[in-house]
Amino acid sequence: MAEKNERPIKVVAENRKARFNYAIEDTIEAGISLTGTEVKSIRNGKSTIAESYADSRDGEIWLINANIPEYLQANRFNHEPKRPRKLLLHKRQINKLMGAVDREGMTLIPLKLYFNERGRAKLLLAVAKGKKLHDKRETVKKRDWGIRATRWLHPSYAGTEERWKQ
Helix, strand or coil, rough: CCCCCCCCHHHHHHHHCCHHHEEEEEEEEEEEEEHHHHHHHHHHHCCCCCCCEEEEEECCEECCCCCCCHCCCCCCCCCCCCCCCECCCCCCHHHHHHHHHHHHEEEEEEEEEEECCCEEEEEEEEEECCCCCCHHHHHCCCCCCHHHHHHHHCCHHHCCCHHHHC
16 A cells, blocks of 8 residues: 655744743643635744633633734635634533633643644644743743753863853
8 A cells, every 4th residue: 555645744833932931831732713714824824823822712712812814815705814713622621721720820822833744723722820030030041051051061162161251
């Protein structure tokens, strides 16, 4: 039998500041209910999820404030760029997420918008808790120390300790 050509995962939009501003507890993959023009616009790669979040309404999880620009060739059949979009999850997953948000004060933050191997649009959703200012400073300190430690230990950076002390 011939092997199927599987497409690699294509990341379309990423929320880079989420890991800096939030402490990520758990992640879950969710499908998104989209119209045809939204899918074509996402494939163009112009969508953003940096300012978006997920919220529960009537027992469902919705993606709020995600910007998927209008598809230029769609004419009058176009979509609204910042409309709420329903996330496709199992009932048990929805109950788990809603419980974390209600009881523990967590937030649902989208991390990545991508197309999986089958060509379906998926959203990597994180259950996160907001960081305080001192937590963010601690993250920066650890990151800087990790960079310096790898430079000092690497043989090609011999003698750079003196340059760092100056």
